[in-house]
Amino acid sequence: xxxxxxxxxxxxxxxxxxxxxxxxxxxxxxxxxxxxxxxxxxxxxxxxxxxxxxxxxxxxxxxxxxxxxxxxxxxxxxxxxxxxxxxxxxxxxxxxxxxxxxxxxxxxxxxxxxxxxxxxxxxxxxxxxxxxxxxxxxxxxxxxxxxxxxxxxxxxxxxxxxxxxxxxxxxxxxxxxxxxxxxxxxxxxxxxxxxxxxxxxxxxxxxxxxxxxxxxxxxxxxxxxxxxxxxxxxxxxxxxxxxxxxxxxxxxxxxxxxxxxxxxxxxxxxxxxxxxxxxxxxxxxxxxxxxxxxxxxxxxx
Amino acid sequence: xxxxxxxxxxxxxxxxxxxxxxxxxxxxxxxxxxxxxxxxxxxxxxxxxxxxxxxxxxxxxxxxxxxxxxxxxxxxxxxxxxxxxxxxxxxxxxxxxxxxxxxxxxxxxxxxxxxxxxxxxxxxxxxxxxxxxxxxxxxxxxxxxxxxxxxxxxxxxxxxxxxxxxxxxxxxxxxxxxxxxxxxxxxxxxxxxxxxxxxx
Numbered sequence: 001x002x003x004x005x006x007x008x009x010x011x012x013x014x015x016x017x018x019x020x021x022x023x024x025x026x027x028x029x030x031x032x033x034x035x036x037x038x039x040x041x042x043x044x045x046x047x048x049x050x051x052x053x054x055x056x057x058x059x060x061x062x063x064x065x066x067x068x069x070x071x072x073x074x075x076x077x078x079x080x081x082x083x084x085x086x087x088x089x090x091x092x093x094x095x096x097x098x099x100x101x102x103x104x105x106x107x108x109x110x111x112x113x114x115x116x117x118x119x120x121x122x123x124x125x126x127x128x129x130x131x132x133x134x135x136x137x138x139x140x141x142x143x144x145x146x147x148x149x150x151x152x153x154x155x156x157x158x159x160x161x162x163x164x165x166x167x168x169x170x171x172x173x174x175x176x177x178x179x180x181x182x183x184x185x186x187x188x189x190x191x192x193x194x195x196x197x198x199x200x201x202x203x204x205x206x207x208x209x210x211x212x213x214x215x216x217x218x219x220x221x222x223x224x225x226x227x228x229x230x231x232x233x234x235x236x237x238x239x240x241x242x243x244x245x246x247x248x249x250x251x252x253x254x255x256x257x258x259x260x261x262x263x264x265x266x267x268x269x270x271x272x273x274x275x276x277x278x279x280x281x282x283x284x285x286x287x288x289x290x291x292x293x294x295x296x297x298x299x300x301x
Numbered sequence: 302x303x304x305x306x307x308x309x310x311x312x313x314x315x316x317x318x319x320x321x322x323x324x325x326x327x328x329x330x331x332x333x334x335x336x337x338x339x340x341x342x343x344x345x346x347x348x349x350x351x352x353x354x355x356x357x358x359x360x361x362x363x364x365x366x367x368x369x370x371x372x373x374x375x376x377x378x379x380x381x382x383x384x385x386x387x388x389x390x391x392x393x394x395x396x397x398x399x400x401x402x403x404x405x406x407x408x409x410x411x412x413x414x415x416x417x418x419x420x421x422x423x424x425x426x427x428x429x430x431x432x433x434x435x436x437x438x439x440x441x442x443x444x445x446x447x448x449x450x451x452x453x454x455x456x457x458x459x460x461x462x463x464x465x466x467x468x469x470x471x472x473x474x475x476x477x478x479x480x481x482x483x484x485x486x487x488x489x490x491x492x493x494x495x496x497x498x499x500x501x
Contacts, residue, residue: 016314053437054438060434064431073356076356077365128411129411129412130370134370137363176323183331187334192372195372196373199372199374207373210374214382267373
């Protein structure tokens with residue numbers, strides 16, 4: 001027997017299985033809300049920050065991305081907003097409409113493609129000014145292109161027709177998209193916790209204390225005591241590590257949801273970044289989507 | 302003749318060769334993703350080569366940022382309180398402040414982080430480009446010209462704000478703003494007099 005046959009079979013079972021149901025509408029609802037929050041945030045600052053006479057005007061923006069300097073990849077950073085900054089606001093509104101469409105699963109693939117195009121152009125316009133979590137949202141919108149379609153408003157009708165005629169390859173491709181989201185999210189949390197551990201301030205609590213002193217979060221500045229900062233810093237790191245363990249072990253998946261909720265609450269208390277919290281909550285939905293399969297799911301992510 | 306459902310299903314599944322290709326693509330995708338994430342703050346030359354080779358792919362994924370914002374703060378040095386002060390006549394205006402509580406505070410922190418990093422790196426051209434943009438915006442919003450720009454940072458809380466950059470602003474007709482630095486990029490001096498005047 002080929003020693004690789006078992007791992008290959010398990011790999012295929014993980015990425016291409018067709019015997020479970022993907023709650024694509026719930027996933028798209030989460031992504032739609034996350035995209036909506038992102039576009040609203042861009043709408044609020046776009047003109048004042050990236051307009052012709054904004055804080056970071058197109059000339060300064062081009063310079064900072066390294067235009068004309070080899071090795072910076074600036075030649076690939078195409079964005080309509082360098083040439084036509086007046087399109088920023090209309091583009092954000094189009095993004096908002098697309099986000100609503102994604103959330104309602106109405107023409108979700110077209111809407112996701114439109115949202116990705118606009119978000120990527122915004123990112124290319126000012127890559128160092130993007131919000132936390134935005135680099136997570138764009139790939140998720142792309143992954144969602146592989147999910148099945150079916151509008152929320154016409155759920156029962158489309159569900160039955162789709163199930164009866166959908167060829168297997170569509171289900172397999174949907175599983176690939178679904179798994180991409182799950183694995184990517186876990187990698188993001190791993191990235192988050194390792195970034196924190198790479199910063200001495202998270203070991204001493206000073207990173208959190210500084211953030212509390214700045215008063216960016218929902219906690220009052222008076223709460224910026226060394227003791228509370230130390231507790232919070234270690235708790236945030238531990239919660240992320242525990243989340244990673246919980247998510248890998250199916251029986252503890254629900255504990256993972258609690259841990260992620262704690263992490264998001266801590267984020268609001270310390271940094272008050274509602275956009276990041278909404279993006280993380282929205283993109284985490286694939287982790288909690290139920291698997292109704294004839295055989296038990298073998299792999300957790 | 303009736304074809305069984307199982308036969309239909311098998312014939313319509315992804316062919317094995319395509320599954321291999323797809324699997325290889327998935328592995329490469331996650332390796333690139335890991336390269337981006339792991340090189341967020343420090344990177345090896347190999348990581349650099351990888352990232353340069355996959356620029357178009359990464360940019361398409363919205364991962365074209367040098368520093369993917371995932372940590373709650375930025376780099377330790379970039380997290381230090383910083384502010385940009387503009388002066389005209391005898392008034393000083395704190396125009397950008399990492400301690401601001403306005404809705405765009407994250408952007409202000411990011412912009413000041415970039416500005417402080419470029420000042421500390423001695424990258425004069427980037428500093429000029431950034432300041433020209435910020436000052437032009439400030440002059441449009443405030444409706445008057447500014448004479449002096451200062452960037453101050455708290456490196457030691459016991460000392461307070463220290464100037465890391467000071468420059469006179471030169472306005473010339475039909476020409477971009479010019480900045481004449483009064484401090485060497487690496488030199489810092491302790492502020493003696495607190496900034497007065499209008500605050501934003």
